[in-house]
Amino acid sequence: MDNTFLSPYFQQPLALGADIVIHSGTKYLGGHNDVLAGFTVVKDRELSEKLKLIYKTTGACLSPMDSFLTLRGIKTLALRMERHQENALELALWLRNHSRVSEVYYIGLPDRPDKTVIDSQCSGYGGMLSFRVDSPATAERLLKEVKLIRFAESLGGVESLLTYPYRQTHAEVPEELRRRLGVDDTLLRLSVGIENIRDLTEDLEQAFQAAAGQGKGNADEMVPCAAG
Amino acid sequence: MAYANGIRPETICVQGSGDRDDQYGAVSVPVYFSATYAHPALGETTGYAYSRVNNPTRDELQKTVAALEKGTEALAFSTGMAAVTAVFELFGTGVHIVATDDVYGGSVRLWEHLGRRLGLRVSSVDTTDLRKLEEAITSETRAVFLETPSNVC
Known part of the structure; x- marks a missing residue:
């Protein structure tokens, strides 16, 4: 059971009956987009011994410095997860009201049909959402026009990142399956960071406007990219 | 463990496993860059032999993640x-x-x-x-x- 998206702060799969939990520690656990890490967690001693044998034999262990960085990240996991969630919910509602957005997917939206299942498994909803825009061209322009939010893979860091699953995270998934899952060229994924929410909505709004052609010719007036 | 079981998640995040055995009382977990560990004598060990297998800094991280996930043991991988x-x-x-x-x-x-x-x-x-x-x-x-x-x- 891969628990990367919610982190143990919002969901503990072992307590729900899973035998093995997997994490990309690069994401919420590390939390700062500055370290790569992964985890397995088990409750059964025999299973643990088997995994430890594989671990010491294959050698993909985490370095001392990266262990320290991940530990330091975890110190603020609770605070970060609360803020990620607060921003994600606000942004999901904002996107839902946007004329260029046709659908928003966020497990924290109160009217989701699977809300009962969600609430029986986790104590919070995290900071990951995705949304569908009106055309592939709009998706492509948004990726180019965001300034504060960065167009990058990965998730779970304090910085907001916009991803294009069709060409990035799900590029390896067969086309027929991607279509069935709705992972097409109008879908964007947003890892909502812990910035001020108004800066995030303003950045998205200016990107939508630029995508619609309203921002053309104003290049000289554009504010320099605040995220460097 | 220096503190009782049942400690809450926010506190585990900050305080980690609760081990308090650093000889200088360091509040932040020291980074042990040592690749290998000297043995006191044949058949005796400090608990560490080689950092691919275990390392004190990584051990603390693994214990912290295991505690947060309500598991018994965690392993920290490079990715x-x-x-x-x-x-x-x-x-x-x-x-x-x-x-x-x-x-x-x-x-x-x-x-x-x-x-x-x-x-x-x-x-x-x-x-x-x-x-x-x-x-x-x-x-x-x-x-x-x-x-x-x-x-x-």
Whole structure:
């Protein structure tokens, strides 16, 4: 059971009956987009011994410095997860009201049909959402026009990142399956960071406007990219 | 453990495993850059021999993550995919796995790669439908691989 998206702060799969939990520690656990890490967690001693044998034999262990960085990240996991969630919910509602957005997917939206299942498994909803825009061209322009939010893979860091699953995270998934899952060229994924929410909505709004052609010719007036 | 069981998640995040055995009382966990560890004598150990197997800084991280996940033991890998790979190493050759249909593409790439080499077969199933999940499980199925919430939600 891969628990990367919610982190143990919002969901503990072992307590729900899973035998093995997997994490990309690069994401919420590390939390700062500055370290790569992964985890397995088990409750059964025999299973643990088997995994430890594989671990010491294959050698993909985490370095001392990266262990320290991940530990330091975890110190603020609770605070970060609360803020990620607060921003994600606000942004999901904002996107839902946007004329260029046709659908928003966020497990924290109160009217989701699977809300009962969600609430029986986790104590919070995290900071990951995705949304569908009106055309592939709009998706492509948004990726180019965001300034504060960065167009990058990965998730779970304090910085907001916009991803294009069709060409990035799900590029390896067969086309027929991607279509069935709705992972097409109008879908964007947003890892909502812990910035001020108004800066995030303003950045998205200016990107939508630029995508619609309203921002053309104003290049000289554009504010320099605040995220460097 | 220097503090009692039942400590709350926010406190585990900040305080870690609760081990307080640093000789200088360091509040921040020291970074032990040592690749290897000297043995007091033949047949005696400090608990450490070589940092691929264990390292004091990594041990504290592993204990912290295990505590947060309510598990007994955690292992810290160099990447998330290294952790997924280790789990797939558990299953051996010629086995069947059922997986959530919208898992991360990197996991799909791993089992396509391993699948060819190890005879691993993975069925992608809409695991929100329990009937479909039950139908996909056969006598050769060794595991169900889930992401919840899944990637892209």
